[in-house]
Amino acid sequence: MEDIRISTEHEDKNHNKYYTRNIFRKCIYLTGKWNLKIYVAILALVCLPYILSLIEDIIEAMSVGLWGYQLNLKGGNGSYCSGREPFIPSAREEFPHGTAPDVPINFPVDEPNFCSDNPGLEVIAYVASTIAAIDRRNITRHTWGSAYKQGLRMRVVFMVGRPVDVMEEKILHTESEVYHDMIQGDYTEDYHLVTYKILSSLHWVSSRCPSVPWVIRADDDILVDPFLLHKLLPRVEEDGINCYLWPKSHVKRTGKWAVTKQEWSYKYYPPYCAGAFVLHHHQLLSRILEASCSIPMMVWMEDTYVFGFLAGEAGGIRPELKVLQHSHVDDMILVDDLGKVTSWAEINDRTSWWENIVKFHKGSSEHSGKERTFNIYYIFLILELFLIHIWYCNLY
Structure with a gap:
């Protein structure tokens, strides 16, 4: 080289x-x-x-x-579907993995005429609660749960399970007699069995409030802006679900929401709604309940199963529905959110922020009222000047 x-x-x-x-x-x-x-x-x-x-x-x-x-090829086994005596598990160990659930349809403490006694309701909200969560219910009652006192056609009921002792039974019956908004389903209160609470709630709304067009599923620690919701409802499509959507959520193998590979072997869940706040039309209720007759429970999380698998089968999961804006940032409300965000999850100081929401909408209403008054006055002033001008011209 x-x-x-x-x-x-x-x-x-x-x-x-x-x-x-x-x-x-x-x-x-x-x-x-x-x-x-x-x-x-x-x-x-x-x-x-x-x-x-x-x-x-x-x-x-x-x-x-x-x-x-x-x-869809499997037959259902739920009491809602078959009419037989349901099996409702009392502990996570009894969770019937891989089979369609029985829907609890009995309500030992009930308000069967809740909606008929409130004619003209536009929205019925069922709030998932526990008997011991007295403070959360009271805060809800005095904040967004008091929307009907603000002139909005919306009422709230609280869904709870079986009392665990005499004290809880006393609390349940006392609140029921005072507020007439407590619904006790025939199921065990357990974090891993909330699916039965939600299915029972859907059955209650379907059978007790058939004429109320809109349904809200909510947690007892959220805050809702019912004024904004009322304004936006005419723009919400009836054939879909409005919620904070998880389009492709990773399956967690450890921690609070752990699911084993035997329960769900895939890496992701199908799209589902975060359960803190879900809004849908009444017509979806029957389709979701019917889907529970054939869709087995592969996971225990109620939002994944009910507002993922079942709602997807019912045709309600549609990512393009973004009329309502939901905040999923825990314990945080921004002033700029007022008049834009419909719901907030896990807010601690709900009472103070509710006062801000009311003031915001009252201020907007007064401002718009003043603008209308000014516009009417301005129109009459112009009309008066025009008539004076014509009269003056006729003189000469």
């Missing part, structure tokens, strides 16, 4: 450039045949994990879709 060297600093600069360039040309010539293959191999190695992950996600999406289709 030709001796290639780089000249010293005392030699001609052009000579340096020639030999340096020649070195690179020699290297490219020697490896030219393999350059493209090497680059392709390196690129493949770098991109391989992403390609495999993409293929896995595609296969999983197809599997979830096929799984959902196959569920």
Whole structure:
């Protein structure tokens, strides 16, 4: 091979450039045949994990879709569907994984005429609570639960399960006699069995409030702006669910929301609504309850099952529905949110923020009222000047 060297600093600069360039040309010539293959191999190695992950996600999406289709081929076993005596588990260990749930349809403490005694209701909200959560219920009653006192056609009921002792039974009956807004379903209060509470609530609304067009499912620690909701309802589509949507949520294997691979082997859940606040039309109730006859409970989380699997089967999960804005940032309300956000999750100082919401909408109403008064006055003033002008012209 030709001796290639780089000249010293005392030699001609052009000579340096020639030999340096020649070195690179020699290297490219020697490896030219393999350059493209090497680059392709390196690129493949770098991109391989992403390609495999993409293929896995595609296969999983197809599997979830096929799984959902196959569920419809199974018969239901719920009391709502079959009319037989239901089996309602009393502990997580009894959770009937892989079978369709029985819907609790009995209500030892009931308000069967709640909606008929309040004619003209536009919204019925059922709030998932526990008998011991007295303070949360009272705050709800004195904040957004008092919307009907503000002239809005909206009422709230609280859904609770069986009392665990004499004290809870006393609390339940006392509140029921005072407020007439407590509904006790025939199911055990357990965090891992809330699915039965929600299905029982849906049955209660379906049977007790058939003429109320809109339904809200809410937690007992949220805050709702019913004034904004009332303004936006005419724009909400009836054939879909409005909520804070989780389009592709990772399955957690540890912690509070842990699900085993035996229960759900996939990495993601299908799209589902966060259960803190869900708004839908009454016509979806029967479709969701009917879906519970054939869709087995593969996971215990009620929002994933009821407002994911069942609502998806009922055709209610539609990501494009964004008329209402929901905040899922815990314990935080921004002043700029007022008049824009419909609900907030897990707010501590709900009473103070409720006062701010009322003031905001009263201020907006007074301001708009003043504007209307001013506009009417201005129109009459112009009309009066016009008539005076005509009268003056007729004189001459």
